[in-house]
Amino acid sequence: MFESIIENLRLGRYGQAMDLANRLQDDELSRLVQEVDSTRARLLFRRLPPKRQRALFFSLDLPNRRRLLAALEPSEAAELALPLPTHEQVRLLEECPRAHSQTLLRRLHPEQRHALRRALEAPANGVTRWMRGLPPLITAGAPGRAACRRLSRSRHGDVLLVVDGKGLYLGLTTGASLAALADEKPVEQGVVDSSWHLRPDDGLRRARRYFKRSGLPALPVLDAQHRVVGVLAAADLRTTRAAGRTRGGQRWLPGRLALASVLFRGLSVK
Known part of the structure; x- marks a missing residue:
């Protein structure tokens, strides 16, 4: 056919x-x-x-996504790229026409734009470079059925992060844990781990070690105030590649800093 x-x-x-x-x-x-x-x-x-x-x-795999986006109008391409995790948006931006990239940037929420810029400017072997953007969160006290619905709509893997009323991280739950939780039980009763997490300046070596020890499919990335700034999936580490040149003891992908400068210079966004 x-x-x-x-x-x-x-x-x-x-x-x-x-x-x-x-x-x-x-x-x-x-x-x-x-x-x-x-x-x-x-x-x-x-x-x-x-x-x-x-x-x-x-x-589609990443090369064919890039090829299709480049063939579409900027507005069409941006609509498709918006739901992608930050690390995939970064790789798409590298090969998309400038107009496509800037249209995508204009449509992003300021927090997403900030995460994208951080990823472009981050060391290639750092957690920030590979983490996905802010994942769906659920507040403690929400019933299990609401958590199941939230997880079913997530593109961040089989984990859901639980926070308190102030947005501070409490722990993570998984699909299997939620399936065993009664519909009316509060989601925090389904938390399977609250100790394993990463910081934005951690390296991939530490991330791999934490994944091996914890056995979790994803780990939250927390700032100094214990707020969630992203999530790193174990599956994402399989796509990492050592590349680039060394600067200050860190490895950088060639052209990323220049790309960030060019893309953001022409926009009235930070």
Whole structure:
């Protein structure tokens, strides 16, 4: 069927191509978009319903996400990139056209923008460089059913961070723990750990050691006041690469500081 869709696209028979494409399963559609060139990928993508557009985008690997974003209009690209964790936004910004990057920055909440800039300017082997942005939090006292709903909408892995009324970190809970918690029980009764956490200036070596000892799928990153500033998932560490040059004992990815300077210089944001 791939050949028929590609041939119809080549001949400008977009309606016929989409009739066939809409019969594909999500994984098949993802493979198709990766096989065609950027122009045809954009044509296919724009004719999909919004829900399927998002599903397709998040099924692509990082290089193909970059390729698709570069083919779209800046506003379209920003809409897709907004829900991504900070560390993926950083890697997308490196190869997206400048207009796309600045449109994304303008649409971010100030806290997200600050986290993105910190990540761009952070050492390559530091926790801040790889952590995801501020995750969904839930306040102590919320019932278990509310925590389950919050976790189901999270893109930060199978953990939910619990804070007190002042926003201070109390501990984390997991899907398995919440599943065993009665619907009306307060979420803090499902906390499985309150001791393991990282600081923004910690290195990846310490993070790997903490993951090995704790066995947790993710760790919160806390500031000096014990407030959550991000979360680092164990899965994210598998994508880290030692690269760049050394500066002051830290390794830096080439061009990131320059990229941060260029992107933020043209905006009236901090």
